[in-house]
Amino acid sequence: MATNRIDILDQALLRPGRIDRKIEFPNPNEESRQDILKIHSRKMNLMRGIDLKKIAEKMSGASGAELKAVCTKQGCLL
Known part of the structure; x- marks a missing residue:
């Protein structure tokens, strides 16, 4: 199960024996955001002046x- 809103889950789901592990994946930091933008735009013909660092x-x-x-x-x- 995955959720972005653990605060709204029914507490019965979170009792011991039900969902025993919670693994948090925090949102990426600035450097990681820039890397993610590079990955997803690498096959695009970006216009000159597009600054992925500023977007990140x-x-x-x-x-x-x-x-x-x-x-x-x-x-x-585009």
């Missing part, structure tokens, strides 16, 4: 999925 800076708190979605959406617009 502005997307503080974004998940990897959100970063991918930005690349996918913008790639469709």
